[in-house]
Amino acid sequence: MIFFNPLTHQNLKMMKSILYNLYKAFKSKRARAIMLCLVSMFSLSAQTPRKDSGADGLSAVAPINVGDRVPEDFYTRQYKVYTNGKAITTDLKHLKGKLIILDFWASWCGMCLTQMPKGEKLSQQYADTLAMVLVNTKHRRDDLQKIKKTYSETLARIGGSALPTVYNDEYLISLFPHASIPRYVWISPRGTVLAITGHTFVNKEQIDNVIDLLRGQGNYE
Template sequence: MKKSIIFIVVAMLCLLFKAYGQGLPIQNIKPLAIGDKVPEIVFEKILNGNKQPISLSSLKGKAVILDFWATWCSACIKGFPHMQELQQKYGKNLQVLLIGDSVRDTEEKLTKFLLDREKDGSPLTLPVAYNDLLTKLLFPHKMFPHYVWIGADRRVKAITRGIEVTDINVDRFVAGLELSLPKKDL
């Protein structure tokens, strides 16, 4: 038990230093609200595809949906095909990023999940970012799935549940039109 606590403390300190290394003093990081400008985020650990880090600045001009999920969340997994369809439909104008940040999911668990999907013929083509502390601080949540909609102007446009991720809403979002979606509670 004592070793586990020490490991968790050391891991959290490492993550805090990573966020600080992105130029954001930890004490200044506050949860973002709808309308807030999103600071630069670099997703260092991408577990599939070309596994290269992805930064928000590299997605300039694209609308972004951050899809927070967990391997044990059946609603999250059920939504993946729709998210992949949206990515294909709006390819040049939209980037969907799956964010695996459940405390119960390790990097190994997520990697195994991705490999199992490949083996069963339903691979995930969307980038999967692992355990990014900065997104946990900026977009806190207790329940999955959790969607954060970031406009091409890098402002938070919506924070929703899965039910709001419809073709009509994504059409409006990608077009840069106003969204009036119910905000998801943590």
């Protein structure tokens, strides 16, 4: 499975043209679904600022693109996490070897909240191969009390309260700068950024497609 790094709009246009031509050549519905998914992933990934874009964030953290590997610090650094009704500090080393989907959200984002029951269900269904991690960034101005209230009053009612969230984040938003939410970052079991997508691609069909292709590449032991 090859993910191109869309450094320029010209390259993106070329890749999309290639993928659409391949799409026409594929006869199976499954193959066509994969091709359409990749085309859309490229389109959204092109909106991610490049390393030299000067995006806001920690000065020592350079943004990374689709096709790049996350730094080791992504797994080993200590994050503030709210999970199971408790605020803890932990790393992400236990997620190595799984497909990780980072879900950037805010308490005031209605679309973010309505997607969380689906995320919770998928994380439970694919518990051995997938980790869904919510990320609430510092600049969204959600303090811990707002997050607790969202979990206890909203997510406990509609679903999604079993998902852990990183909160008060400055590091992950620096790695993956963006403006709109929800935003989903797909990271392979080996730490490669596979895609940056919107919520429509976070579903069982696409996860099945990605996991099947990752297995074919030997990403899962």
